[in-house]
Every structure is written in structure tokens, then in C-alpha cells.
Amino acid sequence: xxxVESLLAGFSVAATPxxxxxCLLGVTxxxxxxxxxxLGPTATISLLLPFTFGLDPVTSLIMLAGIYYGAxxxxxTTAILINLPGEASSVVTCLDGYQMARQGRAGTAxxxxxxxxxxAGIVGSFxxxxxGPVLADFARxxxxxxxxxxxxxxxxxxxxxxxxxxxxxxxxxxxGMFIGLIGIDRTSGVARYTFGQPELFDxxxxxxxxxxxxxxxxxxxxxxxxxxxxxxxxxxxxxWLTRDDVAKAYRAxxxxxxxxxxxxxxxxxxxxxxxxASYALERRVSRDPARFGHGAIEGVAGPESANxxxxxxxxxxxxxxxxxxxxxxxxxxxxxxxxxxxxxxEVMTSRPELFWGLIASMLIGNLLLVVINLPMIGIWxxxxxxxxxxxxxxxxxxxxxxVYTLNNSIFEVVVMAGFGVFGYAMRKSGCEGAPFxxxxxxxxxxxxxxxxAMLISFGDPSVFVTRPVSAVLLLIAVLLFAxxxxxxxxxxxxxxxxxx
Amino acid sequence: MTSKAPAAVDRQDVLAALLxxxxxxxxxxxxxxxxWGQASxxxxxxxxxxxxxxxxxxxxxxxxxxxxxxxxxxxxxxxRPLAVITAASLLFGFLLERLGLVCTTFVVAVLASFxxxxxxxxxxxxxxxxxxxxxxxxxxxxxxxxxxxxxxxE
Numbered sequence: 250x251x252x253v254e255s256l257l258a259g260f261s262v263a264a265t266p267x268x269x270x271x272c273l274l275g276v277t278x279x280x281x282x283x284x285x286x287x288l289g290p291t292a293t294i295s296l297l298l299p300f301t302f303g304l305d306p307v308t309s310l311i312m313l314a315g316i317y318y319g320a321x322x323x324x325x326t327t328a329i330l331i332n333l334p335g336e337a338s339s340v341v342t343c344l345d346g347y348q349m350a351r352q353g354r355a356g357t358a359x360x361x362x363x364x365x366x367x368x369a370g371i372v373g374s375f376x377x378x379x380x381g382p383v384l385a386d387f388a389r390x391x392x393x394x395x396x397x398x399x400x401x402x403x404x405x406x407x408x409x410x411x412x413x414x415x416x417x418x419x420x421x422x423x424x425g426m427f428i429g430l431i432g433i434d435r436t437s438g439v440a441r442y443t444f445g446q447p448e449l450f451d452x453x454x455x456x457x458x459x460x461x462x463x464x465x466x467x468x469x470x471x472x473x474x475x476x477x478x479x480x481x482x483x484x485x486x487x488x489w490l491t492r493d494d495v496a497k498a499y500r501a502x503x504x505x506x507x508x509x510x511x512x513x514x515x516x517x518x519x520x521x522x523x524x525x526a527s528y529a530l531e532r533r534v535s536r537d538p539a540r541f542g543h544g545a546i547e548g549v550a551g552p553e554s555a556n557x558x559x560x561x562x563x564x565x566x567x568x569x570x571x572x573x574x575x576x577x578x579x580x581x582x583x584x585x586x587x588x589x590x591x592x593x594x595e596v597m598t599s600r601p602e603l604f605w606g607l608i609a610s611m612l613i614g615n616l617l618l619v620v621i622n623l624p625m626i627g628i629w630x631x632x633x634x635x636x637x638x639x640x641x642x643x644x645x646x647x648x649x650x651x652v653y654t655l656n657n658s659i660f661e662v663v664v665m666a667g668f669g670v671f672g673y674a675m676r677k678s679g680c681e682g683a684p685f686x687x688x689x690x691x692x693x694x695x696x697x698x699x700x701x702a703m704l705i706s707f708g709d710p711s712v713f714v715t716r717p718v719s720a721v722l723l724l725i726a727v728l729l730f731a732x733x734x735x736x737x738x739x740x741x742x743x744x745x746x747x748x749x
Numbered sequence: 750m751t752s753k754a755p756a757a758v759d760r761q762d763v764l765a766a767l768l769x770x771x772x773x774x775x776x777x778x779x780x781x782x783x784x785w786g787q788a789s790x791x792x793x794x795x796x797x798x799x800x801x802x803x804x805x806x807x808x809x810x811x812x813x814x815x816x817x818x819x820x821x822x823x824x825x826x827x828x829r830p831l832a833v834i835t836a837a838s839l840l841f842g843f844l845l846e847r848l849g850l851v852c853t854t855f856v857v858a859v860l861a862s863f864x865x866x867x868x869x870x871x872x873x874x875x876x877x878x879x880x881x882x883x884x885x886x887x888x889x890x891x892x893x894x895x896x897x898x899x900x901x902x903e
Contacts, residue, residue, distance in 0.1 A: 300892060418813070419808045420769045427776055427800045434793035441793055444780055467833055472830035472864050478835050638865040639876060642858045645834060649841040649857065652848070654894045662842035666835050673831050677824055678765035696796045708789030 252378060259605030264611055268308055275312035276614045279319020280621055283336055284327055284629045285640065290320040290336065292467045292575050292684070295459035295579030296349035296644065298428035298584055299651040306588040307603050311610040313584065317577050318370060318560040318611065321520055322618045324730040325362035325553050326629050329355055330485075338520035338556040341528040345541060345548030351676035356486040356548050361498050365554035369506040370615035373561025374511050377568070378608050384569040385594040393701035394572075394712050398719035400695050400725070403572045405726040407684050410522060414679060421680035425688025428453055432523070436700060448660040455583040457652050457661040461578075461668025462675070462682045464648045468641045469673055479587055485626055491605070500633045501531050505551035509558030514565050517576035523559030541742070561611055567592055568604055572691075579690045654735075760823040762815035770808030784850040833864035835871030849899040850889065 262268065282293045295315055301309035324336030329346035342362065349358040391399070413420040431442045432452030443449035490498075500623055507524035508530060531551040532541050541548050566572045571593030573579035585592050590600060597604050622629070652665045672682060706712035714720045776797055786792025812846055837860045844853040860878035888894045 266872060269850070416807060417765055420765065420804065423771065423800055423804050424772050427772060427797060427804065430797045430800070436791075437784075437793045439783065441783060441792040441797055442776075465821070465838065468864070469831040469834050472834075473897070479901075527751045533873050564843075585758035638862070638868045638872075641865065643874060645837060645857060645861045646884055647843075648890050649838055650854075650884055650896070652896075653842075653845060654888070654896065657895065658844060659842045662838060662845075666838040666842070669835055669838065670831065673880050674764070674768050677826060678771055680765060680768075692796075693858065696791075700791045701795070703788050704793065706789075707809060708787060710788065 252720040255601070255605050256378060256609060258601070259607075262307060262602045262606030263311065263609035265460030267305075268311055268610065269613070269681065271304070271308050271312040272610045272614050273617055276319035276322075276618050277313020277621060278312075279316040279321075280323035280326075280618065280629065281632070282316070282318035283323020283325075283339075284632055284637065288640070288644065289463075289467065290317050291459075291580065292463040293320075294580050296464050296651055298456050298459075298580065299655045301584065302655070303708070305384075306585065306600075307606050309584065309588065310581065310603065310607055311614075313581055314564065314607060315614045317520075318557055318614065319618055320559045321553075321560050322363060322366050322622050323555075325366075325549070326359065326622070326626070327633065329358045329362065329549070330630065331633060335360075336520075336556075338524045338560075339519065339553075340521075341471060341552045342549055344528070345543070345545045348542065348544035349546065349549065351711045352544050353486050354544065355547070355691040356488040357494055358489060358627060359485065360488045360490055360623060361494065361502075361546055362553040363551045363619050365498070365505065365618050367415075367615050368502055368681050369509055369554035369558035370561055370618075371612060372506050373513065373558040374512055374608050374611040374615070376514075376558075376562050376567055377611075378605075380514075381565055381569050381604065382597060384565065385597045388570050388594040390444055391594070391718070393698040393705070394716050394719040395644055397695060397698040397702055398690050398713055398722035399570060399572055400520070400698070401730060402722045402726040402729075403566070403574065404684075404687060404691065405730050406516035407575070407687050408613035409729050411681055412686055413681065415733060418681065418684045419674065421682075421684040422688035424675075424680070425685040425690075426692030427690030427699050428458065429455075430696060435697070442489055444459045444623075446660075448658065452693070453664060454586075454655065455580075455686075456655055457653040457665040458668045458689060459580060459686060460648050460652055461665040461670075462672035462685060465665065465669030466676055466682070467710075468644060469565075469669070470485030471637060472614040472641065479572065481556050485630065488626075490625060498546045501547035501551040502554045504530060504534070505554030508560045509555030510562045512555070513562030513574075516566055516572060516574045518521075519563045519577070520556040520560045523555035527551040557615075564607070568596060568607070569594055571596075573687060576686045579686045583690050689726060757816075759815040759818055759820045761821050762811050762818065766808045766811035766815060768812060771790065773808060775805030775814060776804065776872070797812045817847050829865040834861060837861040837864075847900060847901065849897045851881055851885055851898055852900075854884045 282288045282290060294313055301313060320336050321338060323338035325333060325342050328334045328339040328342035329350050332343050332347035334340040334343055346358045408415055408418040431449060433440050434448050468747060474495060505527040508527050512523045512526055513519060528551060531547045532538050563574045564580055566574045567578045567582055573582045582592050652661050655661055702712055712724055780794055780797050783794025783798060784792035785794050837857050839851060841857045841862060844856060855877045857874040858872055858880045862876060885898060889896055889898060
């Protein structure tokens, strides 16, 4: 099938009334959580997961994806109007977006953020459509050694690109893998760390863990920060762009889209990295870097395009290789597995409607988002006034009911509470939740592939270096890691995540 | 910022070392009955025990860094919200199948609201009642989840 035919088939899936409805629901929810500070896409997706398991897999994936890229749109609104990033990926948008708002150009900033995101989203979706099948074809010949090597590469990239210390990121991944191995060992049938609890025989569910580590921890951390009075600039002003704005911004949009697409594909990448890298790039190529931080439109256009482009293309490794590139993709991977779909290169041939339907829904969803965000901006501005003391008990109840309805099990509510405490300790000791979640999802898969690879090679570990593809993947992983521990690079790493 | 002498250790690394080390030690202790097997036929303990040892190693490295590296303090912590949120989730688990969704949601929401100090009693009660009604409508009537609503219903 040609690209056009595949895309048309995708649209016939995405344009059914129920899929359109859930796409709209997803992007609206995404915008909502993007606008509300203190509620991120990872937490939202984890707390909505239980309710999507009853849906058709394609429909649920369309909605969950919409939440992720929708949040990239909404996050800019908060950043621009109240100088508070609604999402981590909008942190850099605060720098120039809020300054623009103070100069009375909030409308301009919001428009360029939305239009840049739209352009980037469309390009990103086409990048998936073009490169997805190529990568999947390449990966179809993979067997256990290659998969193991690929997962090692994914984890190393996640370690290198994580914020903060490498050692803490490794610790987070390893703890995740350990928790992931709890339950009955599928090969030997031996129960591991189950303490005789039948609820643990199938392992600890990733949904209650994710809800604890992201949902509950986020509430606790948000509440302990003293909240000063936020000044909302509700004067949005004119939404139209002047010719001068367009002339300044369009190159930034193009560059942001490019860098976002690229960084999104990388394992360990995603929206946050894309926006930071784009801001750094814009400042470097600008003829007058002094304008940055004082309301430069490029400082909004670039990062906002980049985060949306990266949000789209980070689906590529998941859909084609079965490797989640960040915490959100790990959640979606878990959701697919619960739905009985093993993410990997086979998805494209066995479930083409899922792949192409999702891409078509992204194109639709990005268009919907511009409509939701620009003409209806007034509604979102009003939502900024909802105080967190109203919001958090609501989030908690949704978490509790959601986790209970998974299996009508009280046990999972207790697991969630336990991992809330555990996740809080992790957060305070500098271990991030995202690498932990990656380890949790990949741990059992890596064990299986490692076992199979070593079984075929009669215990000879050289199988990983004598097979060319796995050798190259592992070599990249080693180089990447070596590169990250070089002092000058680790300094650069720290700088990329600095706010100015 | 502060006039105090710098701490002798990096508190954040100490906390990380304790957490990671505890997971590693628990892995070894509770997994002591698991067979290692060998590389060509890995036993159920091969990876979990291997990871446990790795975690202990990481914990030791973190501990070493706490002494040798820069000395940071722990990030600001206030355990009240965490404690209240955790208690509220556990209470939800304890009450749900005994009292039913309507009452449980109300009680849990009232308790949870105390994780934040700045709210009036009236507001807490109104919010809890709203959440109780909303969760019944959304989860049970709209989404059709099989949750008991009252304790006398099956």
C-alpha cells in the first residue's frame, strides 16, 4: 500500500464518530491538564488508564495520545499568562512568553505557540508515517539478542538524557526492573517475592505503581510548596500576528520542528528535551541574543513547536520497535500490553488500523487543538483560577476509584498508596519517576530476551557482539554512556536543563 | 545563604543510598531461596538477585559520593500532605467494600482536604459532597463500573 492509501485507511478509522469523540476528549483533557499547573500528562494518563481498558484498543490509544500532545498546547497558555509552566516542556516558554504577555502581546504569543505547534504536529505525524514503516521493516528480522541490545540502548539513552545525576537514574531504572520481576517466573513457574499473596502472582500491576509514583507523589509535592498569589494576566489582547512577527518566527518554527522531530525519536527523548534544546538553539543562531528573556517571539515559537514535534515522533520507537522512549510511552506500552497487543514491528502488519488510525487521529487532533486553544482561550483563562485545594481531592478520588476498578481489588489501592510513599522518597533522593517506570515495563521483557539469547548461545555472552545489529546497538550504548561521563559533556548536560 | 557550617555529608545522596540499599538488601533477603541457575539456563533468581547486588553496589557508590562530592541539603520536605494523602488512600481501600462508594468518597475527600491547611470547614464539606455525587454519577452511572454504592446493596 502506498502512503496515501495507508493514510486514507487511517482516516477511515480515525473519523468514525466514536474515535472522533475520544480524540476530541483526549485533546480537550490534554489542554485542560496542560493549563492546570501541578497536573502533568504522565499523572493524568496514569490515572485515566483504568477507564480506557474497556474501550477498543485503537480508540483508547487515540485518546491517550491526544492527552499527551494536547498537553503541549495547554502548557504554553499557563507559561505565557502566569509565568508558571503547566508542563515541564513549557518551562522555557515562560522566559519569553511571559515577558511578551507583560508587554501586552499575550495574544501574539499564544497564537504563535498554537500555530507553531500545529505545524510541528502535522510534520511530526508525517515523520511517523514515513519513517515508521522503514524502521519496522528493519526491526522485523530482530530476535532476542537484538531486542535485548535495543532495550539496553533505550535504557542507557534514558539514563544519559535524564535530568540530574547518572547514578540516580541508573538506580531508578534498576529499582523499576526489580519491582517488575516480582511475580511468578514464567519460565520456571517459581513464585518470586510474592509472600504467598495470590494478588502478586501476576506481578505488581504497572497502573497502581504509576498512579502512586506519579499521581500521589505529585499531589504531595505540590501541596508542600508554599503557593504565593499568582498574578494572572487575563488581558489576552489581539490574537493576530503582524507581518513582522511572522517574519521573525517562521524560521524558529521550522528549526524547532526539526530539532523536536529528531530528539523525539531518540530513546530517552521527548517533549521536554526538545523544547530546551530548541531554546538553546534559537539563542545561539539569533543575531541579537540579548532580546531573549525580554519577549523574543522566537523564544516562544521554537520551543513550543519543538515540544509538540517531539511529542508526536516519540511514538516512533514504541510503535515500530516496541521500545518506549520516555515515561509516557512506557505507560502507553503497558496499556497496549493490557489490551493484548505486543508493541513491536509486527503491529504495523497485524494491526495496521492501529498504526495508521493513530497517525490520522494526530492530524485531526492537532487541528482540533488550534480550535480549542485559540478561539476558546477565555475559558482556559478562567480555569487558571481554580485553586489547587479544590483540585487535589478530586484527583485523589479519581486515583482511588480508578485503581480499584482495574480488578475490583482493594489490594491494588494499597499498592498505590505504598508506591506513593516509595515514589516520594525517590523524588526527594533525586531519583526520577520516568526511568523507574521504564525499568518496570522493560524489566520482564529484558529478562525474557536475555534468557532466550543465552539459551540459544549455550550461555556464551559473545552472542551479543557477534551478531552485527546487536553489536552496533550495544556499541552505540557504550559510546553514549562514555560520552555522558566525560566531564565537559556532563557540564553541558547540566546546562541544557538550566532555565536560562 | 545560611551562615551554618556546611554539612559533613550530602543528605540527598544519603537518602538515595538508604533507599536503594534497602531495596537491594530486601531483594537478597527475601529472594534467598531463589535458584541462580547458570547463564545458559537462568534460574528464577538470576536477574532479581543480580539486580539486588547491583543495587547494593549503587548504594555504596552513592554513600561514597555523599562524603566526597558536594554537600547538599535535603530538598524542602513537609510530610503532612504525604501522610494525609496516603492515609486517605488507605482509608478508601478500607471503607469502600464496607460502606459503599457514596459514603466512602465523602469521608475520604474530607480527610484528604486536610492535606492542605487553607480551606474552611464549609468548603471541605461542600467539596466532599460534590465529589461523592459526581463520582457516583460518572463512575457508576455513566461508566458502568461495578462498584457497590451503599453497604446494604450487593
